[in-house]
Amino acid sequence: MTKPLTTDEAGWVLQRPTVEAGLALDESLLESICQGESRFGLVAWSSTDRALVMPRRHERVTGFPEARRILHDMGWPILFRATGGTPVPQSPAVINVALALRCQVGSSAAHLEWGYRRLGEPWCEWLAELGITDADLGSVPGAYCDGRFNVRIAGRKLVGTAQRWRRVRGSRDMAMLAHGAMQVGDTPESLVDVVNAYQAAVDDPQRFQAGSHVALGQALPGLDLEAVLRGLLERLTD
């Protein structure tokens, strides 16, 4: 299995695992904090294949087995992730960045809002550096897997964020994993259609709007993403 990078390692690499292996990278990163091996880690990956990824509790939804078959036949197998939220498509058009760190219980750095800002604010600063001056954090009505701490461009969702918290072994400290999934390629329609197909398959009337999402490639056409991604990872490390 590919290992997560840590700040101790020279250079930053965008890893290209399968979705399943990418999710395992996130888990491995969190576990390295829980085991006390490090206090901070970072991983960036974009999958070579595609899947619709959701928390395991969705398995209890009526109609899930049939929905899983339908999505599989569409070329979007369903996988489960350890962070919260609702279904999100993963594909080569999405770049994932996860940071994990050790938090002291009772400190100002041991609650969810802090974790989201620790991930999202450097992300907005990085976008500003690229020339996008209207990036901020907030909810986006009509977006799939909406939350209060999406990274937005002009009110449209660019990055979805989620977290997982776990106790550090033999300590009162907690390990926090904050994950951001940024659509960089394709059109928002291409991914929103997948989530809406799942919604229809489980007979959930809620539908999501492509106009609530934006891909980085739309905002910055021609951007050499791998060349500038290091800047994001360095900001997240500071």
Next chain:
Amino acid sequence: MSTAITVPDDLWEGDSEGVITAWLVNDGAEVAQGDLVAEVMVEKAQYEIEAPAAGVLTIAKQEDEVVEKGETIASLES
């Protein structure tokens, strides 16, 4: 002796509610201190809850039930 399992009251700011997404141990099972027993989701964050003591688990809040921070979700009898 009974020990309550609660949702940490300093986990998030404000009045957001969470939901129990999974019980990882069955009602009536015996657990050791530190065993992972449940997961709570709030604000798209999954938070793992451990047993604060050893004992027999009695679940008070079922999967998919809404919980507030500081709320008791189960108890342990030792």
